[in-house]
Amino acid sequence: MVIVETVLALRKIVGRARIENKKVALVATMGNLHEGHIALIDVAKQHADFVVATIFVNPIQFGPSEDLEKYPRTPDADQAKLKEAGCDLLFLPDVAEMYPEGFEAQPIVSVPRVSEGLCGAARPGHFNGMATIVNKMFNVVQPDIAVFGEKDYQQLAVIRSMVRNLNIPIEIFGAPTVRAPDGLALSSRNGYLNDQERAAAPILYQCLKDVALSLQRGSLDVEQLLDEQCKRITSSGFQLEYLEIRNAHDLSLTSETSGNLVILVAARLGKTRLIDNVVVSAGEL
Template sequence: MRTVHSLKELRTILRGYRLQDKTIGLVPTMGNLHEGHISLVRKACEAADVVVTSIFVNPMQFGASEDLDKYPRTLADDQEKLEAAGNTLVFAPSIDEVYPEGLAKQTQVVVPDVSDGHCGGSRPGHFEGVATVVTILFNMVQPDIAVFGEKDFQQLAVIRKLVQDLCIPVEVIGAPTVRDEDGLAKSSRNSYLSEEERHIAPVVYRTLEDTARKLGDGRSDFPALENEAKNALIQAGLRPDYLNIVNSDTLKPATSEDTNLTVLAAAFLGTTRLIDNVTMTRGDLAKRNS
């Protein structure tokens, strides 16, 4: 496995693989890798001959009050994990390599509608930062496939719409959320949790699962279900940011006619913001429960 930091070196190496008719996969990350990230790399290895994992802490997607400065930079540890997973190439560019004229002069990519609400409502400008850096990475690497985690459900929807609208020739693959044994979704921000908070955190997933079961039992009073779930989080000691039941395809508020539903949640535990989701098909879940 090789690690490169410049676009020139990246393209030189990838040109050689393309001359061999190798397919290229991309896994964009911000580093501080855990098993969830590694599962994306493994999925990319199944779909492509050559896998590039990018490691870049993207300043454009962080808000003014967010944790850009304290986000862990763990390149050496990340390299070990990636090599063990079968990754081919690490691309770890500097900020100047990605944004050579600075953020203020950078062309930005906006994906309307699907970026609205949920995390987009709570973190203004976040998805513009994500869409911009992913577009840059797509143009730098020019992959055949790219793998993103389903834990970041809205982000995945934004990337799929981006690729569709801009006719980018990349197949976007979603990978299932990886969880600890108690259900907590793997996240780099889990390392910010205190020992006590770590014991509380799995209530987010349990609350989403409970809401999905109620939907499967036929309930369609969505605002009431959302309030019940928020109250469960509050009682456990979390501060809900949002908890929304949506159409899985449009991310719009669910209606009684919808069958494919996703329960999206973000909640603060101490200073740590946790996000998670559960997707279900109402008819199928009702049959399993009968």
């Protein structure tokens, strides 16, 4: 695995891969890698010949009260995991490389509709910052495909909408959520949980599964269904931000209780914000 820190060096190496007619994949991360990230590399390798991973903790997607400085950084371990996974090239830029004229001069990418509500309401400006850096990475690497995790479902939906509406010639793949044996979705932020919080955390996934099962069985009283699970979550020590059912394709609000739906949740446990989702084909049991 080759490691580069500049756009120029990256483009030279990717250019050589293209001369060899290799299909290029991108896996963009913020580091502190776990099995979920490595699963993205595995998907990329299935669909491309040359895999580029990026590690960049992007300042403009963090709010003023969020954990930019405390965000876990594990560069040595990350590099070892990527090398073992068969990544071909790791791009490790610093802030000056990605924002050479500063944040004030940086054009911002805003993706309407799909970025609104859910985490977009809880974290104002987050998706603008995320879409901007992903678009920059797309322009830097110019991959044929890019792989993102389905755990961050709204993020994936925002990226897909951006690619469609800006006519970006990249195929987007979603990789299934990787979970711990007790069901907790793997996340870099799980490391913030203390032992008691970690033991309680899987309740979120249990609630999602129960909602999904009820929808599959044809439940029509969605309001009562969600209310019961909201009470279950809060009584377990969480500060609930949202528990919602949306259209799985575009995250639009829906009153339908059949078809392809996604159940999404965000809640704080202590100081840690957890998100999760389950996609369900309702009314099919």
